Amino acid sequence: xxxxxxxxxxxxxxxxxxxxxxxxxxxxxxxxxxxxxxxxxxxxxxxxxxxxxxxxxxxxxxxxxxxxxxxxxxxxxxxxxxxxxxxxxxxxxxxxxxxxxxxxxxxxxxxxxxxxxxxxxxxxxxxxxxxxxxxxxxxxxxxxxxxxxxxxxxxxxxxxxxxxxxxxxxxxxxxxxxxxxxxxxxxxxxxxxxxxxxxxxxxxxxxxxxxxxxxxxx
Amino acid sequence: xxxxxxxxxxxxxxxxxxxxxxxxxxxxxxxxxxxxxxxxxxxxxxxxxxxxxxxxxxxxxxxxxxxxxxxxxxxxxxxxxxxxxxxxxxxxxxxxxxxxxxxxxxxxxxxxxxxxxxxxxxxxxxxxxxxxxxxxxxxxxxxxxxxxxxxxxxxxxxxxxxxxxxxxxxxxxxxxxxxxxxxxxxxxxxxxxxxxxxxxxxxxxxxxxxxxxxxxxxxxxxxxxxxxxxxxxxxxxxxxxxxxxxxxxxxxxxxxxxxxxxxxxxxxxxxxxxxxxxxxxxxxxxxxxxxxxxxxxxx
Numbered sequence: 001x002x003x004x005x006x007x008x009x010x011x012x013x014x015x016x017x018x019x020x021x022x023x024x025x026x027x028x029x030x031x032x033x034x035x036x037x038x039x040x041x042x043x044x045x046x047x048x049x050x051x052x053x054x055x056x057x058x059x060x061x062x063x064x065x066x067x068x069x070x071x072x073x074x075x076x077x078x079x080x081x082x083x084x085x086x087x088x089x090x091x092x093x094x095x096x097x098x099x100x101x102x103x104x105x106x107x108x109x110x111x112x113x114x115x116x117x118x119x120x121x122x123x124x125x126x127x128x129x130x131x132x133x134x135x136x137x138x139x140x141x142x143x144x145x146x147x148x149x150x151x152x153x154x155x156x157x158x159x160x161x162x163x164x165x166x167x168x169x170x171x172x173x174x175x176x177x178x179x180x181x182x183x184x185x186x187x188x189x190x191x192x193x194x195x196x197x198x199x200x201x202x203x204x205x206x207x208x209x210x211x212x213x214x215x216x217x218x
Numbered sequence: 219x220x221x222x223x224x225x226x227x228x229x230x231x232x233x234x235x236x237x238x239x240x241x242x243x244x245x246x247x248x249x250x251x252x253x254x255x256x257x258x259x260x261x262x263x264x265x266x267x268x269x270x271x272x273x274x275x276x277x278x279x280x281x282x283x284x285x286x287x288x289x290x291x292x293x294x295x296x297x298x299x300x301x302x303x304x305x306x307x308x309x310x311x312x313x314x315x316x317x318x319x320x321x322x323x324x325x326x327x328x329x330x331x332x333x334x335x336x337x338x339x340x341x342x343x344x345x346x347x348x349x350x351x352x353x354x355x356x357x358x359x360x361x362x363x364x365x366x367x368x369x370x371x372x373x374x375x376x377x378x379x380x381x382x383x384x385x386x387x388x389x390x391x392x393x394x395x396x397x398x399x400x401x402x403x404x405x406x407x408x409x410x411x412x413x414x415x416x417x418x419x420x421x422x423x424x425x426x427x428x429x430x431x432x433x434x435x436x437x438x439x440x441x442x443x444x445x446x447x448x449x450x451x452x453x454x455x456x457x458x459x460x461x462x463x464x465x466x467x468x469x470x471x472x473x474x475x476x477x478x479x480x481x482x483x484x485x486x487x488x489x490x491x492x493x494x495x496x497x498x499x500x501x502x503x504x505x506x507x508x509x510x511x512x513x514x515x516x517x
Contacts, residue, residue: 003318004317004318004319006225006246006248006318006319007225007226007246007319008225008226008272008273009225009226009227009228009273009274010273010274011274026272026273029220029223029272030223030225030248030272054484054485054488055422055485067357072357072358077357077358078356078357078484078488080484126488126491127485127488127489128488128489128490128491128492128494128495129492131494132453133453135489135492135495136485136489201226207318
């Protein structure tokens with residue numbers, strides 16, 4: 001069970017940072033064995049240079065055409081975001097995704113685009129998806145999240161997860177290190193990874209285990 | 219022995235059981251440490267001994283009308299100082315709660331702001347409506363819709379501060395300028411704040427502007443202060459302030475037209491999808507009006 005959540009404020013992470021160094025610097029003196037370090041996916045992506053200013057993206061004809069079809073409030077409704085999705089996954093996969101989405105719609109099913117074109121495209125945040133100073137950027141999903149969590153584990157000795165918390169406070173766990181029991185803990189985390197506080201920090205240390213104060217002395 | 223570490227500092231506005239609003243500053247630490255707290259020169263200072271900063275030292279921006287910034291300094295190997303930079307006088311209460319993290323909480327009352335607003339009647343005018351959609355974004359947003367959540371967030375902030383608020387429209391209806399003016403006249407408004415977005419044929423043009431009624435000299439001051447605070451919150455380009463002839467008929471009521479962002483800009487249309495940005499825009503406008511009522515002048 002989750003015993004405590006410690007939100008960790010960091011400096012503003014940019015592409016000049018190595019995410020493992022950042023996590024180690026701000027959690028190294030605090031974490032204990034058994035802790036889980038929860039890292040926001042957008043911060044991992046930003047450190048990997050995956051925050052893109054829309055002005056720097058040249059949207060081609062296909063992107064301009066395809067961006068008319070997804071939900072307008074979704075993340076692929078601008079030519080620039082769609083162009084980045086095409087660059088991420090390849091033209092053919094995008095077209096197969098579009099075909100699947102079209103067939104899916106005929107039978108009233110949603111989500112086929114991402115199932116075929118790749119779930120990582122669902123991690124693209126269009127502008128205003130992230131906090132200042134990256135609110136004017138499109139943020140792609142992080143690369144190699146599994147390698148990142150294992151590297152964080154090696155550097156800190158604690159377990160690590162990368163999570164995506166969306167506007168509605170739903171949570172996706174993108175990757176978790178090898179020592180985490182994927183069952184109950186991930187469920188706990190997915191229910192409420194950052195606690196009830198609306199102050200989001202890039203890192204939260206999650207302390208697990210039985211609550212000592214409630215344990216009867218033997 | 220390991221010293222406790224300060225892991226986070228933040229602030230937000232809360233309401234107590236009496237319905238009074240206050241600014242809460244929270245300093246989070248991995249353990250308890252000795253503190254002393256005092257006020258001097260418009261600042262509230264907490265000094266801590268037997269503790270180190272885990273988070274970066276320096277400032278945390280707040281701008282909630284009462285507090286501008288929080289500063290964390292490491293003043294000795296095991297001593298820290300947190301400075302709350304108060305824009306206005308405020309008494310505080312202090313408490314320590316929790317175990318992990320331990321929260322050192324400074325609650326600051328906002329009666330200074332209440333005194334500025336409590337006898338004021340403010341008209342909020344969400345621009346356009348009905349068949350008059352206003353500006354259009356490159357993807358799909360239209361001005362008449364996006365101004366509404368901002369107007370409602372702003373209404374909430376003015377009401378929290380104790381003002382009486384009148385909206386010129388609450389639904390998607392066409393309202394003439396005369397009808398809007400009539401709302402201000404009939405309620406004897408002290409201020410008229412119209413919410414719009416800018417539109418430009420060039421989708422690269424972006425930014426914030428606040429235009430004002432040429433009839434009331436106070437309108438220019440209000441416009442300038444609102445623009446400054448809005449730019450500070452949204453961190454967008456400053457497109458300036460200019461006289462708006464259409465507002466001549468507003469008479470002596472200080473009246474402004476806030477162009478929150480430029481909807482025809484690709485990026486700024488995207489910003490308008492975010493409830494966080496609506497809230498920030500409302501906070502910026504609120505802060506500018508607060509500065510105006512506090513008698514500030516453009517610097």
